[in-house]
Amino acid sequence: MERRQSRTARAEALRGEQSYVSMLYERLDVVRDRTREALRDVLARGGSGTRQAMVEREVTADEHARRLSQLSAVERGLCFGRIDDDRGDTLYIGRIGLRDDEHESKLIDWRAPAARPFYVATPADPGALVRRRHLHLRDRTVTGIDDEVFDLDRMSEADRRTLVGEAALMASLRRGRTGRMGEVVATIQTEQDRVIRSGLHGVLVVQGGPGTGKTVAALHRAAYLLYAHRATLERRGVLVIGPNAMFSRYIGQVLPSLGETEVVLSSVGELHSGVHAVEEDSEPAAVVKGGLRMAAVVEKAVRDRQRVPDGDLEMAVPVRTSLRDGVEVVVEEMTVRMDHASCVRARDRARTLLRPHNLARDAFVRQVLGALARDEATQLDRPVDAEDLRYAAKNLWQYQAVRDALDGLWPELTPEDLIRELLSDEDVLRSAAGPYLSEAELSVLLRERDAPWTVGDVPLLDEAAELLGEDDSPARRRERLAERRRRAEETYAAGVLAINDLGELMEASDVADRHRDDGPTITTADRAVRDRDWAYGHVIVDEAQELSEMTWRTVMRRVPTRSLTVVGDVAQTGSAAGARSWGEMLDRYVEGRWREERLLVNYRTPVEIMDVAADVLSAVAPGQTPPESVRYGEAAPRAVPAAQTDLRHLVESELRGIGEGRLAIVTPDARRAEVAALFPETADPLDATVAVLTVVQCKGLEFDAVVVVDPGAILGQSAKGGQDLYVAITRATRRLTVVYEGELPEMLRRLDGSPGRRLGEGDHAGEARARSEDPAG
Numbered sequence: 001m002e003r004r005q006s007r008t009a010r011a012e013a014l015r016g017e018q019s020y021v022s023m024l025y026e027r028l029d030v031v032r033d034r035t036r037e038a039l040r041d042v043l044a045r046g047g048s049g050t051r052q053a054m055v056e057r058e059v060t061a062d063e064h065a066r067r068l069s070q071l072s073a074v075e076r077g078l079c080f081g082r083i084d085d086d087r088g089d090t091l092y093i094g095r096i097g098l099r100d101d102e103h104e105s106k107l108i109d110w111r112a113p114a115a116r117p118f119y120v121a122t123p124a125d126p127g128a129l130v131r132r133r134h135l136h137l138r139d140r141t142v143t144g145i146d147d148e149v150f151d152l153d154r155m156s157e158a159d160r161r162t163l164v165g166e167a168a169l170m171a172s173l174r175r176g177r178t179g180r181m182g183e184v185v186a187t188i189q190t191e192q193d194r195v196i197r198s199g200l201h202g203v204l205v206v207q208g209g210p211g212t213g214k215t216v217a218a219l220h221r222a223a224y225l226l227y228a229h230r231a232t233l234e235r236r237g238v239l240v241i242g243p244n245a246m247f248s249r250y251i252g253q254v255l256p257s258l259g260e261t262e263v264v265l266s267s268v269g270e271l272h273s274g275v276h277a278v279e280e281d282s283e284p285a286a287v288v289k290g291g292l293r294m295a296a297v298v299e300k301a302v303r304d305r306q307r308v309p310d311g312d313l314e315m316a317v318p319v320r321t322s323l324r325d326g327v328e329v330v331v332e333e334m335t336v337r338m339d340h341a342s343c344v345r346a347r348d349r350a351r352t353l354l355r356p357h358n359l360a361r362d363a364f365v366r367q368v369l370g371a372l373a374r375d376e377a378t379q380l381d382r383p384v385d386a387e388d389l390r391y392a393a394k395n396l397w398q399y400q401a402v403r404d405a406l407d408g409l410w411p412e413l414t415p416e417d418l419i420r421e422l423l424s425d426e427d428v429l430r431s432a433a434g435p436y437l438s439e440a441e442l443s444v445l446l447r448e449r450d451a452p453w454t455v456g457d458v459p460l461l462d463e464a465a466e467l468l469g470e471d472d473s474p475a476r477r478r479e480r481l482a483e484r485r486r487r488a489e490e491t492y493a494a495g496v497l498a499i500n501d502l503g504e505l506m507e508a509s510d511v512a513d514r515h516r517d518d519g520p521t522i523t524t525a526d527r528a529v530r531d532r533d534w535a536y537g538h539v540i541v542d543e544a545q546e547l548s549e550m551t552w553r554t555v556m557r558r559v560p561t562r563s564l565t566v567v568g569d570v571a572q573t574g575s576a577a578g579a580r581s582w583g584e585m586l587d588r589y590v591e592g593r594w595r596e597e598r599l600l601v602n603y604r605t606p607v608e609i610m611d612v613a614a615d616v617l618s619a620v621a622p623g624q625t626p627p628e629s630v631r632y633g634e635a636a637p638r639a640v641p642a643a644q645t646d647l648r649h650l651v652e653s654e655l656r657g658i659g660e661g662r663l664a665i666v667t668p669d670a671r672r673a674e675v676a677a678l679f680p681e682t683a684d685p686l687d688a689t690v691a692v693l694t695v696v697q698c699k700g701l702e703f704d705a706v707v708v709v710d711p712g713a714i715l716g717q718s719a720k721g722g723q724d725l726y727v728a729i730t731r732a733t734r735r736l737t738v739v740y741e742g743e744l745p746e747m748l749r750r751l752d753g754s755p756g757r758r759l760g761e762g763d764h765a766g767e768a769r770a771r772s773e774d775p776a777g
């Protein structure tokens with residue numbers, strides 16, 4: 001690879017690239033102006049015409065608005081690469097594709113097949129490429145270029161194994177962390193590219209150690225799939241599930257910055273619509289709730305609510321009423337009756353319909369009312385033909401006593417009511433759990449009625465929703481839809497107008513009104529969020545190792561086609577209800593039909609810190625191999641005894657070490673509050689210079705510096721304490737300090753008496769491409 005270029009040649013190359021890039025931005029401006037004009041035209045046409053015309057106008061306006069937001073999102077770093085092949089052809093690679101007025105391609109979308117060589121060419125296997133160039137832009141100015149010239153004859157063996165676009169990659173990895181994940185289109189690595197462009201269908205498991213870019217690759221995969229399979233996915237949408245709401249915020253910018261705004265992000269605690277669970281269960285409760293037996297428990301809880309009286313069903317109903325002072329009073333009552341065996345038959349018949357509880361209720365109610373009406377007619381010696389009975393049954397339904405009795409036998413239930421009662425009423429729980437759970441398991445589930453929802457409750461709520469169903473009579477459906485729409489309309493309207501100053505043409509309420517008729521209901525993503533039964537076109541699950549069996553049931557319901565990307569690392573499983581292997585969770589749904597890609601290179605954590613993590617991993621999961629780091633850090637990791645350490649001083653000195661970056665203090669669960677009290681509070685830990693987090697909270701995140709407090713307590717806090725410590729240590733991109741109480745845990749011995757060797761700036765050069773090449777590795 002030739003890296004030396006004379007200064008003048010370089011300046012000339014920069015000028016050449018600048019002129020091309022300026023042309024691309026001019027083109028972007030033209031396309032934007034045209035799209036904005038087109039949107040104005042559509043909106044200005046107003047809200048009249050046939051219904052068909054209005055619907056078409058809405059669809060067109062939506063398309064223009066979406067295109068406009070995509071064109072706005074790609075302003076930064078529009079073009080980032082160029083490839084030259086052995087036939088003398090040149091292609092420029094960017095965030096979107098652009099053509100000139102003659103329809104000639106000027107910029108290739110990074111997701112297009114033609115862009116692929118940019119990501120997969122390596123010096124050992126360059127394909128037809130003779131050169132790959134990375135362009136660095138600040139605003140619209142080209143500030144630098146990095147070339148890789150593929151000339152195998154002149155390359156050393158080490159260089160042949162080099163990373164894709166090494167200089168650009170290293171520059172990107174060295175940047176201070178901002179608290180939000182960024183896109184990496186310019187430096188996607190070959191193994192990641194394979195993940196990103198893997199086919200849409202079936203289940204793809206992406207297994208990789210910490211920092212191997214699983215999350216970032218999965219998000220780029222979402223953007224790629226929307227590009228390559230737009231027709232399929234635009235209708236059904238893509239759902240990305242992360243471990244918690246903070247993680248969703250952490251990754252929330254990546255897809256919009258790639259011009260994709262149609263992906264739904266959800267945490268596991270938000271998978272049941274209307275519930276935002278953040279609390280975690282105790283470990284024993286999480287294990288019980290996460291086990292598949294809970295599906296049977298919830299089912300039994302529903303059946304327990306389909307009751308019959310111990311004896312005959314009897315109730316007093318008015319026979320004669322009269323008006324007294326304008327008030328109707330009962331002057332004569334009679335008792336109507338349904339015998340016990342008939343009640344049992346009515347219940348069993350309603351059950352055999354195999355409809356969800358709330359939908360089968362109607363059949364039960366009709367049968368009971370019919371029987372009571374027949375009894376009433378017999379007693380009063382009235383005719384019993386079908387028409388009369390129907391009338392009499394309707395009449396009975398008017399009486400509150402009748403309704404109350406039927407509600408007692410077969411009530412209409414919400415998932416929330418059912419699960420709240422199940423977990424807080426010992427008798428109810430014992431009856432439902434009897435055949436499935438032991439007394440000890442039952443007792444870990446019991447809690448106060450007003451306890452907040454936990455993440456482990458969400459699959460139970462979802463299970464209940466599935467078994468209960470919603471009363472979908474047309475009137476109820478309309479009511480529900482109207483309410484859900486109303487909430488989303490204003491937000492959507494404001495969004496449309498915010499894109500490019502359309503406020504002068506229309507008020508937000510106008511746009512909302514246009515959507516209030518029965519036209520297309522807002523975007524696919526909006527519709528998907530609002531509909532519990534929505535089936536997504538593709539689902540991506542991140543930190544998937546944490547999902548319990550019950551959560552997998554919930555996830556699978558969202559994607560009946562089983563088109564999934566499952567991303568995680570079984571060596572990092574912290575939840576006792578989580579996965580020990582992928583087969584354990586997936587074979588139940590797609591036995592033998594899931595494929596696995598492994599990511600082996602760690603882009604986050606430097607070699608020195610990864611060595612410490614590797615010791616922890618080999619102690620807690622002897623068979624697992626940690627990923628190999630691509631670079632060295634700037635400071636050797638160290639351990640300091642808590643007794644001799646002022647945490648605030650330590651943090652201050654670490655902050656000085658990282659300059660502009662972010663620092664996390666990772667504590668045992670029980671010590672978070674105490675440690676957090678030492679530092680100023682911020683609304684969102686992602687925005688804090690110093691974030692104090694538990695291991696669960698820091699999962700998936702990364703920080704320039706990490707201080708792990710009391711590793712012994714982290715190890716001891718659960719059966720997966722070793723995995724927790726592994727996660728905590730691997731959050732660091734530059735510096736790691738462990739503050740230990742008493743004795744340093746054996747698996748961290750490497751840190752004992754560490755002289756705190758600081759590597760100079762020069763040590764970054766060359767980085768850790770292959771650890772065997774460097775004696776310090």
Ligand SMILES: Nc1ncnc2c1ncn2[C@@H]1O[C@H](COP(=O)(O)OP(=O)(O)OP(=O)(O)O)[C@@H](O)[C@H]1O
Pocket residue numbers: 169172173181182184187188189192208209210211212213214215216217569603604699700701702730
């Ligand atoms: N090709 C790449 N170019 C630039 N940066 C990259 C690349 N791949 C990964 N990174 C960076 O490496 C870091 C780790 O990536 P990511 O968080 O996706 O890893 P992960 O495998 O999900 O980690 P964990 O399992 O620990 O959560 C991120 O800062 C990401 O931006």
